[in-house]
Amino acid sequence: MLKLKLALLNVLRNGRRSFITLLAIQFGVISLILMGGFFASMYEGMRENVIRSQLGHIQIYSEGFNQFGSQEPEQYLIDPDVLKQVVEQVEGLEQVALVTPRLNFTGLLTDGSKSLAVIVEGINPDKEALLSSAVRLTQGEDLFDEDLEGALIGDGLFNSLNLEIGQSLTLMATTADGSFDARDITATGAISTGTREVDNRFIRMNLKHAQELMYTQGVTRLVVLLNDTNQTETVMALLQAQFAEKGLALELRSWSDLADYYHEVVNLFDGIFTVVQFIVLVIVLLGIVNTMVMAVMERTPEIGTIRAMGATRFEIISLFVSEAFILGLIGSVLGVVFSILLAQGITASEIMMPTPPGSSQTYPIRIFTESDLLLKNALFGLAIAVISSIYPAVKASRMVITQALRFA
Amino acid sequence: MSVVKLQQVSRAFPVGNKPIVALDKLDLTLEKGEFVVLRGASGSGKSTLLNLIGAMDDPDGGEVYIHDQALSTLSDRQKSKLRSRYIGFIFQSFNLIPVLTALENVQYPLSLQKVPNAQAKARAAEALEQVGLADFIHRRPNQLSGGQMQRVAIARAIVTKPDIILADEPTANLDSETSTQIMDLLGELNVQTGLTFLFATHHDFVLSRASRVLELKDGKIIKDDKLRGLTSVKTKAS
Ligand SMILES: Nc1ncnc2c1ncn2[C@@H]1O[C@H](COP(=O)(O)OP(=O)(O)O)[C@@H](O)[C@H]1O
Ligand SMILES: [Mg+2]
Numbered sequence: 001m002l003k004l005k006l007a008l009l010n011v012l013r014n015g016r017r018s019f020i021t022l023l024a025i026q027f028g029v030i031s032l033i034l035m036g037g038f039f040a041s042m043y044e045g046m047r048e049n050v051i052r053s054q055l056g057h058i059q060i061y062s063e064g065f066n067q068f069g070s071q072e073p074e075q076y077l078i079d080p081d082v083l084k085q086v087v088e089q090v091e092g093l094e095q096v097a098l099v100t101p102r103l104n105f106t107g108l109l110t111d112g113s114k115s116l117a118v119i120v121e122g123i124n125p126d127k128e129a130l131l132s133s134a135v136r137l138t139q140g141e142d143l144f145d146e147d148l149e150g151a152l153i154g155d156g157l158f159n160s161l162n163l164e165i166g167q168s169l170t171l172m173a174t175t176a177d178g179s180f181d182a183r184d185i186t187a188t189g190a191i192s193t194g195t196r197e198v199d200n201r202f203i204r205m206n207l208k209h210a211q212e213l214m215y216t217q218g219v220t221r222l223v224v225l226l227n228d229t230n231q232t233e234t235v236m237a238l239l240q241a242q243f244a245e246k247g248l249a250l251e252l253r254s255w256s257d258l259a260d261y262y263h264e265v266v267n268l269f270d271g272i273f274t275v276v277q278f279i280v281l282v283i284v285l286l287g288i289v290n291t292m293v294m295a296v297m298e299r300t301p302e303i304g305t306i307r308a309m310g311a312t313r314f315e316i317i318s319l320f321v322s323e324a325f326i327l328g329l330i331g332s333v334l335g336v337v338f339s340i341l342l343a344q345g346i347t348a349s350e351i352m353m354p355t356p357p358g359s360s361q362t363y364p365i366r367i368f369t370e371s372d373l374l375l376k377n378a379l380f381g382l383a384i385a386v387i388s389s390i391y392p393a394v395k396a397s398r399m400v401i402t403q404a405l406r407f408a
Numbered sequence: 409m410s411v412v413k414l415q416q417v418s419r420a421f422p423v424g425n426k427p428i429v430a431l432d433k434l435d436l437t438l439e440k441g442e443f444v445v446l447r448g449a450s451g452s453g454k455s456t457l458l459n460l461i462g463a464m465d466d467p468d469g470g471e472v473y474i475h476d477q478a479l480s481t482l483s484d485r486q487k488s489k490l491r492s493r494y495i496g497f498i499f500q501s502f503n504l505i506p507v508l509t510a511l512e513n514v515q516y517p518l519s520l521q522k523v524p525n526a527q528a529k530a531r532a533a534e535a536l537e538q539v540g541l542a543d544f545i546h547r548r549p550n551q552l553s554g555g556q557m558q559r560v561a562i563a564r565a566i567v568t569k570p571d572i573i574l575a576d577e578p579t580a581n582l583d584s585e586t587s588t589q590i591m592d593l594l595g596e597l598n599v600q601t602g603l604t605f606l607f608a609t610h611h612d613f614v615l616s617r618a619s620r621v622l623e624l625k626d627g628k629i630i631k632d633d634k635l636r637g638l639t640s641v642k643t644k645a646s
Binding site: 001002003005006009010012013301302304305306307308309310311312313314315401402405408 | 459462464465484485488489490491492493495497499500501503505506507508512515516517519520521525528564
């Protein structure tokens with residue numbers, strides 16, 4: 001009780017030094033929270049972008065598609081009768097916002113003079129408009145169900161072929177039975193998915209028209225959009241169980257299973273974050289250790305006196321460590337408060353970020369302050385303070401009592 | 409049973425290549441209730457002797473016993489506990505903790521003994537009353553005069569009811585009138601409580617309080633006078 005009070009009074013005793021230590025701790029806590037919060041917002045932006053432009057939350061395929069589908073995609077289509085049953089079932093779940101089919105194949109797009117290999121996606125325009133909210137129309141008009149021949153061209157592709165809105169094009173593809181066929185399509189608009197690579201070779205067209213070209217009634221996949229990304233695991237498990245029960249030969253993939261690029265970026269940035277964390281740790285540590293060593297030196301006679309009165313070495317260590325703990329606690333709390341204020345200020349300022357890697361769209365900077373990030377870094381600040389007090393505290397405890405007393 | 413016993417205690421400090429002998433094969437026994445004045449010129453070894461008895465320093469030869477406990481056999485932790493239980497210190501420069509009030513300074517050694525807070529507070533207030541500072545218990549050291557600070561230090565030394573109080577020139581920083589008052593106080597405490605005092609000084613005016621006077625020179629005891637009978641002190645104490 002009195003020991004704690006003494007520690008507290010000692011913290012207050014040298015205001016300037018405590019202030020410097022507090023600043024160092026706050027610097028550490030704030031920089032890590034802001035950086036972590038920025039990364040978290042970036043991860044979320046990437047995740048939601050890839051979900052709402054390409055992947056949805058969950059994709060449903062015919063069994064075997066993910067293993068063999070790349071060789072013989074036409075062998076692993078979902079049949080129309082299964083499709084109907086599954087759509088009804090999935091739509092019945094309260095977590096599901098919508099479910100829509102896609103037919104994917106590769107083809108050759110020609111404008112009469114040039115031909116380019118393209119990735120084609122046959123879609124249900126009305127539903128896809130809701131799902132693919134992150135797909136931006138950069139020119140022209142969207143697709144609609146009644147316009148069979150309409151197609152949206154990735155804007156990279158659109159520009160490289162020097163297309164115009166309304167221009168007629170020919171799309172060739174290998175059909176489901178192995179022959180070769182072609183259909184005319186009309187470029188009604190240019191789109192950007194946010195991923196440049198995709199935009200350079202991507203076409204979206206009406207599912208019915210795509211099915212006619214491919215001679216099939218089936219679809220490659222069903223894409224499910226949920227109300228909340230956090231529900232992905234739950235719904236996956238639910239659907240898995242239902243499909244098994246009904247004996248449907250289907251397989252499921254979550255956005256996370258499919259978003260390799262997202263995971264690569266997250267891993268890279270997590271690595272960067274770890275390095276920065278280490279650097280901040282060292283900077284703050286060096287900053288505090290120095291001031292704490294000075295505090296110990298200054299109080300040499302006091303340490304001698306307390307030891308003479310019978311304090312053990314451990315009690316001397318615990319005195320200085322508890323002072324550091326108090327400083328760490330105050331510094332962390334202040335750091336968290338300032339971090340929240342700064343994060344809100346920066347987010348409200350809507351400063352535009354440079355384009356993220358591999359992306360073709362820019363976003364205003366956002367910094368998330370999720371509670372686990374705040375807690376983790378508050379503990380980090382506390383730990384730094386305590387760790388940096390150990391060396392000076394041990395030094396204090398090892399003082400020769402008679403020599404320490406001579407400085408009185 | 410003797411409170412303190414030294415057998416052939418030597419202590420030398422290495423200075424350059426020729427060590428300075430601060431204490432030379434010293435034998436000494438202190439009995440309970442004695443008020444021992446330790447005289448000697450500056451550099452005669454008084455502080456060195458007090459440090460050894462106070463279990464804060466180790467002899468190079470011989471053995472120091474507190475309550476028949478040989479200090480050389482104790483760990484640092486055990487010596488700390490022994491200091492806490494049996495020894496009180498009074499220093500020349502008072503050595504109060506500046507951020508604590510008088511009451512808290514006196515309470516501190518009790519908190520090291522893990523005495524519950526309320527009880528420690530009561531005992532500290534009582535000790536401060538014994539040294540005549542009942543009205544100053546909430547002052548910080550910088551709000552007290554030198555004599556008052558030393559009274560707080562005395563209260564801090566007696567509050568744990570130690571067996572011996574080691575005072576190393578406690579009046580050296582005080583004017584002569586205040587010094588006399590402090591000496592009177594220590595003498596009274598010796599008589600009232602039977603506390604054993606070992607009091608190092610190079611002044612003569614303290615001698616009237618002494619029951620025994622030791623004189624040190626070059627690390628040796630050259631004089632050991634018992635001035636008044638110990639029995640009288642014991643009678644008054646009991
Ligand atoms: N830590 C030390 N290092 C070197 N010499 C010391 C040390 N402590 C005491 N001495 C020497 O030992 C002798 C006795 O010192 P001390 O016990 O302090 O005498 P006093 O207290 O009587 O003035 C002196 O010569 C002093 O210089
Ligand atoms: Mg001395």
